[in-house]
Amino acid sequence: MGCFIAMQEPSIAPLLKDLQSPDESIRDRATQALWRIWFEQKGVLGFETIQRAQTLLQEGNIAEAEATLTALVEDQPDFAEAWNRRAVLYYTQGQYQQAIADCETVLRLNPVHFGALHGLGLCHAVLGNYPAAIESFRKATAIQPYALANQRLLLECTMRLG
Template sequence: MNESSIQSFLENLKHPDEVVRQAATEALWRAWFYQKGDYGWECIQRSQVLFSAGKVSQAEAVLTELIRDQPDFAEAWNRRAILYYFTAQYEKALVDCQTVVKLNSMHFGAWHGLGLCQMALANYAAAIRAFRQALKIQPYAIDNQRLLLECTAKL
């Protein structure tokens, strides 16, 4: 997928039509998952299967190896951040999310993840900043709107 297609999908995230936004969201996720071709996709899939089977340390090892092999693969970092978040390793998840947004500043999922981690760590001002950044990219994201309000109420 070329840069102009990516830019078009990012613009469509702001479209008033939900169908257009959903198609753009799916296209961006596809582009991010396949950034490193079949190799990257297969590793992410393998880690997800392991995680779903309760083999968390093995899933983490697959992602860590993928990151070692492909340190610029933002989605590998994002998937490991998700694993860390779901295992309540919020500091580790936070670091991985920060790496994702350095590699791909438009990764709305990582901005959302940053907000969730900051929220879990009771850093509400930082969570608000992350959710606002996610909303700049995906302004119709109801979850981020709700979480932003929740964090604001906790300040």
């Protein structure tokens, strides 16, 4: 029952509320705090493994970065951010179906993961699946109403449907 570890953090509800604040500094602090909670869900080892994969990716060692993240999700299948990082890797490599599958896993584990909702929307938009993209961007916007990127993408996808 580790599915909602991030959700059970006592600090997460106020942070989600702060994402709705008209004050940008409050929203920024809440966003950073949520990312920290998500990245640190599995302690130092999980965080360091994600960092190692990110370094490998930045160095262009995509196969080893993917292998590192795959080993992490196999070892820690309830570590939502590990799945999210692998989804980002797949997206940057144009492997949109794999990215979608990983984003969907993130959202099963952490339904308020606005990064995964954004990524899921991007993947669907690239594939021309605008209704699914719109749904993802709407959900992301409900969590982060002031996120201009999601508002813009929601509008773009809606216009493409029209």
